[in-house]
Amino acid sequence: MMRSKVLSLVPRATGVCRHMSTATKLTTVAVDDKTGIATLTMNRPPVNGLNLDLLRDLNQSIGEVEGNKSRGLILTSSNPTIFSAGLDILEMYKPDKDRIREFWTALQDVWLALYGSSVPTAAAINGHSPAGGCLLATSCEYRVMLPKFTIGLNETKLGIVAPKWFMSSFLSVLPRREAERALNQGRMFTTEEALSIGLIDEVAISKEQALDKCAQFIGTFAKVNPLARSLTKQQLRAVELQQLENERAQDLERFLFFVNQPSVQKGLGIYLESLKKKAKN
Numbered sequence: 292m293m294r295s296k297v298l299s300l301v302p303r304a305t306g307v308c309r310h311m312s313t314a315t316k317l318t319t320v321a322v323d324d325k326t327g328i329a330t331l332t333m334n335r336p337p338v339n340g341l342n343l344d345l346l347r348d349l350n351q352s353i354g355e356v357e358g359n360k361s362r363g364l365i366l367t368s369s370n371p372t373i374f375s376a377g378l379d380i381l382e383m384y385k386p387d388k389d390r391i392r393e394f395w396t397a398l399q400d401v402w403l404a405l406y407g408s409s410v411p412t413a414a415a416i417n418g419h420s421p422a423g424g425c426l427l428a429t430s431c432e433y434r435v436m437l438p439k440f441t442i443g444l445n446e447t448k449l450g451i452v453a454p455k456w457f458m459s460s461f462l463s464v465l466p467r468r469e470a471e472r473a474l475n476q477g478r479m480f481t482t483e484e485a486l487s488i489g490l491i492d493e494v495a496i497s498k499e500q501a502l503d504k505c506a507q508f509i510g511t512f513a514k515v516n517p518l519a520r521s522l523t524k525q526q527l528r529a530v531e532l533q534q535l536e537n538e539r540a541q542d543l544e545r546f547l548f549f550v551n552q553p554s555v556q557k558g559l560g561i562y563l564e565s566l567k568k569k570a571k572n
């Protein structure tokens with residue numbers, strides 16, 4: 292059957308998958324031959340902490356999906372209980388001064404690539420998704436989440452501040468009043484709460500169903516002209532994307548200044564200790 296004909300049907304993420312040759316170590320990209328949809332899977336145990344290496348691999352994989360004419364991108368995790376624990380705090384605690392610059396620049400790159408992606412994007416959130424995990428999910432156009440997990444921007448609870456572009460992604464999904472309150476509170480939402488507030492679009496009972504629902508969302512664009520769709524998306528997102536493009540250097544300096552404050556370092560150290568203590572019990 293012709294590729295375009297198949298795509299006019301409701302797609303299912305169950306076709307034969309061909310792994311791309313350039314798949315990297317901490318991410319894999321598998322393209323469904325029937326639907327043409329690429330599934331990008333994060334695979335950095337134990338919690339998909341976004342360190343420099345994972346960010347670089349994510350960036351490379353998003354670039355590959357952009358380049359290989361995939362019909363859409365589904366972002367998910369190989370961990371059965373964690374989508375992503377957000378930024379790897381070890382990158383920010385007592386940081387190496389060159390590496391932390393590369394780290395933040397790589398994070399900016401990932402956001403620009405994912406939020407600005409020309410293909411339809413969806414997140415199959417198959418586990419907890421705090422902070423940077425929520426950033427990835429809200430950079431996508433559609434979110435399907437499994438029950439009994441949590442999602443949100445919890446930065447204020449850690450004594451840190453989400454940068455403007457984290458807020459932009461959040462605000463592209465939630466009404467301003469809800470976004471403002473949740474950000475100030477550092478609130479983590481359960482799956483059910485996230486659905487009722489509109490932070491996610493659907494709940495699925497399994498990862499397979501989540502992938503399927505994401506594929507169905509991407510399938511809704513099958514009859515829409517791809518160029519018109521992608522230019523429309525990019526125009527709608529242009530203000531936020533341009534703002535970061537224009538302020539990349541200042542954004543980096545702001546982050547470095549903030550993260551190097553002794554009080555912030557102390558807070559991150561205490562938080563890391565509490566995570567480690569919790570992990571031991």
Ligand SMILES: CCCCC/C=C/C(=O)SCCNC(=O)CCNC(=O)[C@H](O)C(C)(C)COP(=O)(O)OP(=O)(O)OC[C@H]1O[C@@H](n2cnc3c(N)ncnc32)[C@H](O)[C@@H]1OP(=O)(O)O
Binds near residue numbers: 377422449453546570
């Ligand atoms: C300064 C400006 C920056 C602004 C933007 C910041 C954005 C961010 O993303 S900051 C990171 C925020 N993330 C979190 O608050 C999540 C913290 N983690 C958790 O809540 C939990 O780990 C979990 C719900 C994601 C998973 O729980 P569980 O399955 O029970 O796993 P453990 O808690 O036992 O963790 C296992 C292992 O992983 C370490 N770890 C967890 N999260 C992080 C992290 N974000 N960075 C670094 N390391 C992390 C945890 O310490 C355990 O380590 P070990 O003790 O060595 O096994």
